[in-house]
Amino acid sequence: MQPLPKEYNFAEIERRWQQKWEEMGIFRYDWNDTNRVSFSIDTPPPYPSGELHMGNVLNWTYFDMVARYKRLRGFNVLFPQGWDCHGLGIEIQVEKANNIRKRDLPPDQFRGMCMALVEKYIAMMKEGILKLGCSIDWTTEYKTMDPDYWRRTQLSFILLHQKGYMYQGTHPVNWCPHDETAIADAEVDYVKRDGILNYIRFPLEGTDEHLLIATSRPEFIPACVAVEVNPSDERFNKYIGKKIVVPLVNRTVTIIPEESVDPEFGTGVVQICTYGDKEDVKTVMKHKLPVIMLLSENGRINENGGKYHGLTVNQARAAIVQDLTEAGLLDHTEKIQHEVGVCDRCKAHVEILERKQWFMKTRDLTEAVEKNANEVVWYPDYMKNRLIDWARSLDWDWVISRQRLFATPIPVWYCKSCGELILAKPEWVPIDPKLERPKIDRCPKCGGSEFTGETDVFDTWMDSSITCAVHAGWPDRADWKRLFPADVHPSGTDIIRTWAYYLMVRHLALFDETAYKSVLINGMVLGQDGRKMSKSLKNYVAAPEALNKYGSDAIRQWAAGGGATGSDIPYRVQDVEYGRRFLVKLWNVSGFCSKLLADYTPVEADSVELQPLDRWLLSKTEKVTQKVTDAFEKCQFNIAVEEIRNFTWHVFCDAYVEAAKDRLYRPEVHGQNKRAAAQYTLYAVLYRVLQMLSPVVPHLTEEIYQTMYAPDKGYPSLQQAPWPVFNEALVDEPTEKHGDLIVEFIGEVRREKAENRMSLNTPIKTLKVYAGDHSAAEALEDGKADIAGTLKAETVEILPEEGSGRPVAQFPTVHFVAEYQVAAKTS
RNA sequence: GGGCCGUUAGUCUAGCUGGCUAGGACGUCGCCCUCACGCGGCGAAGAUCACCGGUUCAAAUCCGGUACGGCCCA
Structure with missing residues (x-):
């Protein structure tokens, strides 16, 4: 056998094996192998955001341990790698870096800038993943911004449209006025903000009386469509059904009963506006109230705002408060803290607008999601609640259209003469309807020959929510079901409500089958101080630096052993x-x-x-x-x-x-x-x-x-x-017991040496052992060679009888007396 | 306000389908240049397993409650 070199150079060893493994091609999924059972890992394609961070390190270490372990267990493992490129995040970064607004450039030029940034980020992240030594099948690498991936996203849309899951509708949607796009519930964050609660007098029609309503959004007064009180509120229920005058705009609205009104909040009388918040949306739908859209897409007051037309929300608020004060209708104000929805990308206050959007009928699938979530194996088990709770809590269908540029186009056109919707045929994709005509000459409905391409694009999650099928080879391989559903979908605690959820609804809708058989959850990586790791908290550790300093094998041990699977772990x-x-x-x-x-x-x-x-x-x-x-x-x-x-x-x-x-x-x-x-x-x-x-x-x-x-x-x-x-x-339990005795016995003698400040290799002249019984004596006798050798004992005498001397801690019936040569010399 | 999770030595963390002296790491202290390793070895100290109550022969582990903390959602 070859001896190992004395020095251990981890950087060289790790680099060398990473290269050799790739050359050997041993991490590739073998489509020709029908003997081994397949095992597919639904690697979540990351959003390229710059250098790899420790959270990524934790994730990829998890994926890689599973991949390697399963291969060793004899599975034909698919461990793919893709990149989830599109999205608002990149658009915003490109705008900031170049100090531009996307609408000021030709769309293609802006897209090109986004792609260049994504490529740069992918290179950085890939370097980190390679350094970590992940056993990825790099022949599978893909980018969702490539037309070949568009094809899959678009095809999945076409199929779901044909199955009746996709529809257009004018519904209230979360709207980011800064980015001027609709966003999904999952993209709305809630933050605590200081606000002012305004107590405003609303005159009761035909009387001298008024009711005091409290609102934090007085600028929505022009869009007030009702006033509501709790029907069990003795103070106000007598007014139900009566008319009340909306101040400044002098419209009358009806006072309606609503159980969800909290009599303790404000005055117990609230205005319903379209739309001040999500509660308003629910009330409007429930009571079938009219809608007065007050805001335009850039967040300014529109023509329905009368004299406030053109003002921003904040300007309008100031103006309206001013006018109310002058009219003597503002009773008083009060500072409050409230939670407001903000865009998770740009942090702008999210408004609710009605606009024509594309939706996927996701709520029809809630029961199926819940059923499948319960059948899937979760590591750890309790994490399934996050998916189920989320699915149950959704009020609206998923808004899948966005008003952005760097995204997969929605493959539809509209007939210019009759408005007929032209859905792309599966064989047309990939296609960009903004640049290309539908591949038909005439509108099938009216015979018109002019078409307008859809300018809206897909939510990025439309790309990334079909990975279980895409990784398996859908739609190009006939045998893709070999790898579908994915055997494991790895996910972080933070993206269960998006990734795990969207995967499940899309695959259920497309294939009537669960997306994945198991979900492996990783927690978040915290800083050394136990708080979430972030650059602003100064507890941030760059993964490439850590990998260079300690090597992948050491970092991976931290990732594997830092805490229980699914729990947050500090770096x-x-x-x-x-x-x-x-x-x-x-x-x-x-x-x-x-x-x-x-x-x-x-x-x-x-x-x-x-x-x-x-x-x-x-x-x-x-x-x-x-x-x-x-x-x-x-x-x-x-x-x-x-x-x-x-x-x-x-x-x-x-x-x-x-x-x-x-x-x-x-x-x-x-x-x-x-x-x-x-x-x-x-x-x-x-x-x-x-x-x-x-x-x-x-x-x-x-x-x-x-x-x-x-x-x-x-x-x-x-x-x-x-x-x-x-x-x-x-x-062999008896042998283990005997071995334990030998090991403990050696330990006890060493302890005696240590206590007497003797070196461990101090020779023992004679070691007399009183084993206490025959069985222990035999065990020790069997191990006599190792005992004598390890303890440097010249002679070892083992007696089966009980005796005095130092007892062995774990085996108190065993005693010994050691006679040291050193002791003999010094005495 | 709702849901989920957590509260174990100075610090971090395991165990929690109930059962020996609660495991490990870091840190602390003492000793040892033992021919693989001082990035080492041998030892030591340090935890009423948040609190209250219950089930049980037996609870860190199960049940109920309280307090505090985290995450997600409203």
Whole structure:
């Protein structure tokens, strides 16, 4: 066997194996292999946002451990990689970086600038993912901004349109007045803001009385369509059905009953405007109230605002408050804190507008989503509630159209003469209706020949919510169902309500089948201080820097072992450093083994005389194999990594190797047979350690494997060696008990040496052991060679009887008396 | 206001389908230049497992409540 070099250069080793694996092509999904069962990972294509961050590191380490583990278990694994390019985020960055507004440029030029930025970001993220050593099948790489991907998004739309899931409608939508586009519920964040509650007098028609209503949005008075009170509110229910005058605009509206009005809030009388907030939308729908749209798409008051036409919302608010004050209608004001919806990209206050939009009938699928969410396996299980709660909470269908530029076009046209909708045929896509005509000459309805292409585009989630099918090869491969539904969809806690949800509704609608069979959840990465990691909190750690400093194998141990799957984990340098030290330990013990195994030829277990400690270690090895396998099966990476590390460091290195050293070094004393038995054990157990560690620490284990084991084992890569199967026959409880006694006994004698400030290799002249009974005596007698060797005892005398002396902590019936040479000399 | 999750030594974290002296890491303290490793070894100290009540022969683990914290949503 080749000895390992003394120094361990992780940067060189990691780079080298990353290259070699790619050259070997061993991480590619094999479409020609029909023997192995397929296993597909629905890698979520990331939104390219710049350099890789520690959250990405956590995610990709999870994906990669699953991919590697499953391959070792004999699966034909698909681990694809794509990039989710489109979106408002990139548009905003391009606008900021170039100090432009997108509508001031030709659309193609703006799109080009977006693509250039995305390409730059992809390169940065890809570098990080490569450095992490992910076993991705790079032949699958795709970008959602490529026309070939448009084709899939557009085709999925066409099919869903044909199935009746897509419709156009004028409905209230969340609207970002800054970006001038509709946005989905999932894109609205809620933040606490200071506001002012205005108490305004609304005169009751035909009387001198008035009611005081409280509102934080007085600028919506011109769009007031009703006033509502709680029907059980004794103060006001007598006014229900009466007419009340909207101040300044002098319209009358009806006072209506509404249970959801909180009598405690404000005055208990509220105005309904179209639309001040989502509650207004619900009320308008429920009571079938008229709608007065007050805002235009850029957030300014429109012609329905009368004298306030053209003002911004804030200007209008000031003007209206001023006018109310002058008219003596503003009773008083009060400062409040309230939650307002803001655009998750630009943080502008989200308004609610009615505009013609495309929708997907997602609410029809809520029951199916819930049913499938319950059937899917979730790691950890309780995370399924997030998806179910979200699906149930949705008030509106999904708005899939956006008024943006950098996105997949919606493949429809409208006949200029009759307005007929022309839906693209599946064979027309990819197509951009803004640039191309439909591939028909005449409108099928009126015969007109002029068409207007749809200018709206798809929500980015329309691209990324079909990945389970796309990764499987849909729509181009006839055999795509081999890989569909995805075996595992990995997702962060923050995107369950978007990614996991949209995937489920789209695939259910398209194929009447669940998108994925299991969901693997990762938590968020926190800073060292336990708060969410962010640049503004100064607790941010750049992933490329960390990877360069500590190496992928160390960082991956942090990702795997930092906490339970699904829980948020802090980035802790101490954990990474522990990982580094573990690697050094593994490297050193491997080097030690390679030296002592230089003359070793692998043999079968029955050709060596295994000693008690050998059998003890082999039995423990089987048990840890079972635990680690079980942990990987349940995606409990933290348990897996802790089990292997503790076993390797403390059981294998500290206990076994230390006790077996004398046998290995001095065959002339103990005999060649006992040395061979120790060699056999070292060889077998180190290999097992490398195997079990390889999904977490792929580079170093590969390096050690290649030097020490490849010539004998024959697998081109450790990543292709079959996962060890738990062998119950090797578990031997009595032997483990005996071994534990030997190890504990050695420990106790060492403790005595330590307490007396003696070096551990202080020679013992005679060691007298009172085992307490025959069974213990036999066990110790069996391990006598290792005991004597490890403790540097010249003679060891083991007696079955009880006796006095120092008791062994874990085995208090065993006592010993040690006579030291040093003590004899100094006395 | 609703939902979910959490509260374990100075710090982080495991265990929570109930059962030995609650495991690990970091940090702290003491000792040891033992021929793989001082990025090491051998040891030590440090936790009434948030609080109250219940179920049980037995609870960190199950049930109910309280307090505090986090995330998501309204």
